[in-house]
């Protein structure tokens with residue numbers, strides 16, 4: 001407590017209420033982030049994205065899923081190379097909008113393949129869910145509006161959190177029984193590191 005006699009002590013109950021309201025300080029949230037790459041050195045790119053997430057102030061990467069080789073979803077078969085996909089669980093004090101900003105910054109950092117010409121996107125970083133937040137904001141829809149129908153998200157997410165639930169959609173395990181695992185093949189020959 002201050003020795004300045006003009007400063008009135010703050011009652012403990014008030015301090016508690018102020019701290020409780022300061023969610024950024026005391027209340028880290030769980031978020032699920034999906035990573036996909038189908039250009040360049042896909043594994044290296046995924047690891048780079050994970051390391052960049054871990055280097056973010058206010059963010060801890062708590063789990064990294066196994067890696068899957070996946071058929072491109074939502075496009076003409078054969079029109080794109082296969083993806084490598086993985087999911088990471090993070091604990092963060094960043095609010096959802098800042099997490100998305102960071103995701104975009106990481107995408108930007110990997111935008112260009114060191115190839116013969118400036119290439120298309122090599123990494124996709126999606127916010128699958130942020131705690132139990134549900135939002136229809138087109139800038140940041142939570143949970144991700146297509147996560148529930150994507151085996152390349154649900155399969156690795158289920159690996160790292162078998163009890164996971166997609167807010168508003170139900171248990172990941174149940175969603176997987178509808179979606180199936182077709183086109184999503186484990187790549188047990190490769191591994192992503194959980195940053196220290």
Ligand SMILES: Nc1ncnc2c1ncn2[C@@H]1O[C@H](COP(=O)(O)OP(=O)(O)OP(=O)(O)O)[C@@H](O)[C@H]1O
Pocket residue numbers: 100124125126127128137138139140141142143144145146
């Ligand atoms: N949960 C979310 N995660 C990431 N981006 C989101 C989310 N909800 C809305 N968006 C918005 O979607 C925009 C397009 O994202 P992106 O380029 O990753 O799409 P995409 O990879 O082509 O397709 P998809 O959104 O189906 O994965 C982003 O600029 C972002 O503002």
Ligand SMILES: Nc1nc2c(c(=O)[nH]1)N=C(CO)CN2
Pocket residue numbers: 035036037070071072073074083085124152
């Ligand atoms: N298999 C697979 N397909 C996709 C992916 C992805 O990460 N993996 N990302 C997309 C755009 O977000 C569209 N299609």
